[in-house]
Every structure is written in C-alpha cells, then in structure tokens.
Amino acid sequence: xxxxxxxxxxxxxxxxxxxxxxxxxxxxxxxxxxxxxxxxEADALDIFQKTVLIAIESIHQLREPKYFxxxxxxxxxxxxxxxxxxxxxxxxxxxxNRNSFSxxxxxxAEKLDLLDAIFKLDEKYKTxxxxxxxxxLTFQQIAELLDEPIGTxxxxxxxxxxxxxxxxxxVYVDERAK
Amino acid sequence: xxxxxxxxxxxxxxxxxxxxxxxILTDTFKKKTKKFTLKRWVKYSAAVAILxxxxxxxxxxxxxxxxxxxxxxxxxxxxxxxxxxxxxxxxYGDISTDIGMSAESNGVELLIEQAFFDGNTVTLSYVLRTExxxxxxxxxxxxxxVEGSWNNAGYEAEYIEGIGYVGMMTVLNWGNTKDKVNVxxxxxxxxxxxxxxxxxxxxxxxxxxxxxxxxxINEQVSKDGVTVKLIDAIKTDVNLTIKYMQEILPSVLDxxxxxxxxxxxxxxxxxxxxxxxxxGVVTEDAITNEDFRWNATIHGLNPDATSITFYPFAHLxxxxxxxxxxxxxxxxxxxx
Numbered sequence: 001x002x003x004x005x006x007x008x009x010x011x012x013x014x015x016x017x018x019x020x021x022x023x024x025x026x027x028x029x030x031x032x033x034x035x036x037x038x039x040x041e042a043d044a045l046d047i048f049q050k051t052v053l054i055a056i057e058s059i060h061q062l063r064e065p066k067y068f069x070x071x072x073x074x075x076x077x078x079x080x081x082x083x084x085x086x087x088x089x090x091x092x093x094x095x096x097n098r099n100s101f102s103x104x105x106x107x108x109a110e111k112l113d114l115l116d117a118i119f120k121l122d123e124k125y126k127t128x129x130x131x132x133x134x135x136x137l138t139f140q141q142i143a144e145l146l147d148e149p150i151g152t153x154x155x156x157x158x159x160x161x162x163x164x165x166x167x168x169x170x171v172y173v174d175e176r177a178k
Numbered sequence: 179x180x181x182x183x184x185x186x187x188x189x190x191x192x193x194x195x196x197x198x199x200x201x202i203l204t205d206t207f208k209k210k211t212k213k214f215t216l217k218r219w220v221k222y223s224a225a226v227a228i229l230x231x232x233x234x235x236x237x238x239x240x241x242x243x244x245x246x247x248x249x250x251x252x253x254x255x256x257x258x259x260x261x262x263x264x265x266x267x268x269x270y271g272d273i274s275t276d277i278g279m280s281a282e283s284n285g286v287e288l289l290i291e292q293a294f295f296d297g298n299t300v301t302l303s304y305v306l307r308t309e310x311x312x313x314x315x316x317x318x319x320x321x322x323x324v325e326g327s328w329n330n331a332g333y334e335a336e337y338i339e340g341i342g343y344v345g346m347m348t349v350l351n352w353g354n355t356k357d358k359v360n361v362x363x364x365x366x367x368x369x370x371x372x373x374x375x376x377x378x379x380x381x382x383x384x385x386x387x388x389x390x391x392x393x394x395i396n397e398q399v400s401k402d403g404v405t406v407k408l409i410d411a412i413k414t415d416v417n418l419t420i421k422y423m424q425e426i427l428p429s430v431l432d433x434x435x436x437x438x439x440x441x442x443x444x445x446x447x448x449x450x451x452x453x454x455x456x457x458g459v460v461t462e463d464a465i466t467n468e469d470f471r472w473n474a475t476i477h478g479l480n481p482d483a484t485s486i487t488f489y490p491f492a493h494l495x496x497x498x499x500x501x502x503x504x505x506x507x508x509x510x511x512x513x514x
C-alpha cells in the first residue's frame with residue numbers, strides 16, 4: 001500500500017506518465033477484482049477501462065498518496081458493482097460464461113473451489129473480503145473506506161467467511177478473523 | 179485449505195489478458211493526453227553552433243543575428259524558439275503577455291516567459307535552466323492550476339545548449355470561460371531522469387482572455403454507428419478552438435474496442451489545417467465508454483478566412499493492432 005509515494009505525488013500533480021506507470025503495477029489486481037464480480041472477460045475489461053478513465057479524471061482529488069492503491073481498488077469495485085446492477089436490469093437468457101479457463105493440477109482444483117465460492121458470494125460480502133485479504137486493509141480502514149460502522153464491517157466479514165466455509169463445506173478457516 | 183493467503187492465491191488463479199490490459203491503458207491514456215508535438219529545433223540549434231564557432235574565430239555577426247543571440251538569455255522571447263518550427267508561434271508571441279518571472283529553488287532556476295489565454299487553454303512558455311542535457315525531458319511534480327482547478331495539461335521542451343530546457347505548456351480550462359483567469363504554478367518537484375529535486379518554485383499571475391468570437395455549430399454526421407457532433411467554437415485572431423463529441427452505438431463496440439474521432443480542416447482560401455485535440459472527457463450522459471467530448475485547436479488560423487470546412491474521421495480499433503478508418507461528410511462552418 002505504501003508504494004511509490006513520490007510517483008503518486010507526481011501523478012496527483014498531473015504527470016500522466018507517472019500515473020500510467022502506477023496503474024500498470026496494479027492492472028492484474030484490478031482485472032482480477034473486476035473478474036471476481038462479473039465472471040467474464042469482456043465485462044472485466046470494460047470495468048478495467050472505466051477504472052483507468054476515472055483514475056485519470058480524478059487523480060488530482062487524491063489527498064493521501066499512500067492510499068493510491070486502495071483508492072484505485074475502490075474505483076474498480078464501484079465500477080464492478082455498477083455493472084452488476086446494470087446487468088440485473090436485463091433479464092439474462094444465459095448464465096455468463098464463467099470460469100472459462102481450466103486448471104490442471106489437483107492443488108489448483110482446490111483453489112478453483114475457493115474461487116468458485118468467492119464468485120458465488122453476494123457482492124457486499126465479496127467487497128469486504130477483497131479489501132481485507134486482497135488489498136490487505138484492516139477492518140477499521142475498510143469501515144472508513146466504505147463509510148460504514150466498524151461493527152457492521154466486522155460482522156459482514158465474519159458472515160462472508162462463514163458463507164465461504166459453508167460453500168466449501170467447512171474446509172476454509174480464517175486465522176485473522178479469530 | 180486455510181488462511182487468508184488462500185484467498186489471494188485463489189484470485190490469482192484468474193488468468194489475466196495482459197496484452198489487452200496494456201492496449202486499454204495505452205488507448206485510454208492517449209485519449210486523455212494532449213496531442214502536442216514540437217518538431218526539432220533545427221534553426222535555433224544551428225544558430226548556437228554558429229555562435230560557438232563565431233566566438234572562436236571572432237567572425238563578424240550581422241547586427242540582426244547579434245541581436246537574436248543577445249535575446250537568448252533574456253526573458254520574453256521563448257516563442258522565438260518555437261517560431262522556427264511553426265509559423266503560428268510568431269502570432270502567439272505577438273499576442274502573449276510578457277510574464278517574465280523567475281524562481282529558484284535548490285539551485286534550479288525556472289522561468290516563465292510569456293503566456294496567453296484564448297478562452298479555452300492557457301499556453302505558456304518556460305525555461306528550465308540546466309547545464310546538461312538529460313536522457314529525457316525533465317518533468318514537473320505539478321502542472322499549473324487555472325482558476326484553482328486542475329485540468330488536462332501537456333508540455334514539451336527541448337534542450338538548448340547554454341540555456342537549458344525551453345518548453346511550451348498548455349493547460350486546458352474546461353470550466354466556464356472567464357474574461358480573466360488566475361494561473362498558479364507551484365511545481366513541488368522537478369525530475370531529471372532518475373533524480374527528483376524537491377523545491378518551492380512559485381508562480382502566480384493572471385491573464386486576460388483574448389478577444390474571440392463564439393460560433394455555435396450544432397451539426398452532426400453519422401456513419402456506421404459512429405456520430406461526430408460539432409458543438410461550438412471560439413475564434414481568436416490566432417487560433418480556433420472547437421468542441422466536438424463522438425457518440426458510439428453500443429453494437430459498434432461488440433466488434434471494436436476503441437473509437438477515436440478526429441478532425442482535419444480546410445478554409446475557404448484553401449489553407450489546410452490539422453486539428454489536434456487538447457484532451458477529451460467522457461460525456462456526462464455517456465452510454466458507452468467511448469462516448470467522448472473533445473476539445474481541439476486549430477493553430478495559426480488565417481485571419482482572412484471567412485469559412486472553414488471540417489472533415490471528421492474516426493478510427494475504430496480492436497485491442498491489439500487492427501483498425502479501420504471512417505470518413506464522414508464534411509461540415510462547413512461560417513466564421514463570423
């Protein structure tokens with residue numbers, strides 16, 4: 001989270017090359033986050049582009065350089081949720097073509113189970129888990145970011161984990177939530 | 179399976195189409211950044227070379243040339259450097275306000291020489307004094323604000339032996355057009371290749387808007403699902419700024435991933451112009467990601483022209499390399 005403060009300052013000041021450099025570092029995480037919501041490449045790419053556009057347009061509003069990565073992730077999550085909402089307005093004739101990639105090893109199959117469980121989670125739980133475990137934020141930081149009481153965030157986090165556990169039939173144990 | 183690391187590992191199993199992400203980044207940044215290319219500083223560099231020779235051989239310099247040389251370190255002549263590449267900089271130099279401000283911090287001197295505000299963009303010339311040429315042009319930690327807000331900005335500089343980097347910067351003012359704008363520039367740092375020097379250079383000045391004529395256009399052309407709409411323009415004695423939009427039918431984006439509409443123009447006297455854009459923003463009521471509002475400038479518009487014909491064209495491209503060009507019907511605009 002504390003990467004490249006100087007570069008971020010330059011980006012905030014209008015240096016587009018610095019911003020491009022910074023977003024490039026985050027691109028995979030952003031794409032995967034978007035994918036975890038929409039579960040198909042085309043929409044995930046779309047969300048990625050929206051995130052880049054919004055980042056370029058609003059980077060000057062970022063006050064704390066150290067929160068660059070989190071700020072970018074929040075834009076991406078908001079864009080993902082918006083796309084999901086738009087999709088809900090449309091009656092889906094087909095389930096999106098999800099998990100259109102295959103994994104070979106046994107170990108990967110296990111991961112795929114977890115991934116599948118993450119995919120199936122309700123978006124409000126997914127958001128908490130992504131921020132907590134993919135973005136490494138504390139519950140306090142998540143609460144600030146989402147503008148929700150910390151108690152709510154914590155209980156959502158616990159609920160998210162129990163849902164994952166349920167989906168995995170009890171094989172998932174989170175140590176940090178204890 | 180246990181632990182939060184598994185969560186990370188699981189998400190990391192999602193394959194990433196890196197090439198497509200890179201293409202999106204390149205395309206999006208290109209659209210949002212000003213097209214601002216300066217050609218090489220051939221004539222001026224040649225003059226400096228002659229100067230060095232002259233000093234060695236004590237050759238006689240013509241008075242005009244001597245005058246030109248003496249102007250080099252003096253404030254207020256930065257546009258001279260640019261005239262040598264594009265004629266219109268002469269007009270820009272003539273209508274500009276002499277700013278003549280210098281600020282030094284941590285041993286680095288920065289000067290703003292001249293500036294003007296055409297109602298749309300602030301253009302300013304600056305000099306960054308350095309003794310050596312760097313691999314890449316130095317970059318600033320901040321660009322100027324116009325009326326307190328950040329805007330699309332672009333700058334380009336060239337190294338001039340014995341002076342440093344002489345640059346031209348434009349800052350786009352998307353907001354409402356005022357008759358006078360306050361420009362503040364506090365670059366908190368300047369980066370020379372890998373080295374960043376922090377400092378507290380400060381400039382603040384105001385500029386009166388050049389006299390200009392507002393021209394309403396509101397005409398549009400459509401083809402193959404792409405609509406280009408010319409909205410309005412501001413004509414000054416030295417340039418013409420035009421605002422236009424591109425609107426894309428969602429179905430176009432089933433096949434193509436990026437659309438970029440541009441203009442070229444010919445006036446009624448037969449002069450041809452490029453219409454490089456200063457920047458673009460997604461429209462407020464955008465239906466697709468490719469619905470853009472553009473702001474572009476014709477530099478050096480002939481003052482005798484009474485009408486101008488715009489030729490819109492658009493490039494549709496796929497992530498990767500494939501692209502096609504669409505040419506639209508021309509739109510004639512009377513210059514009042």
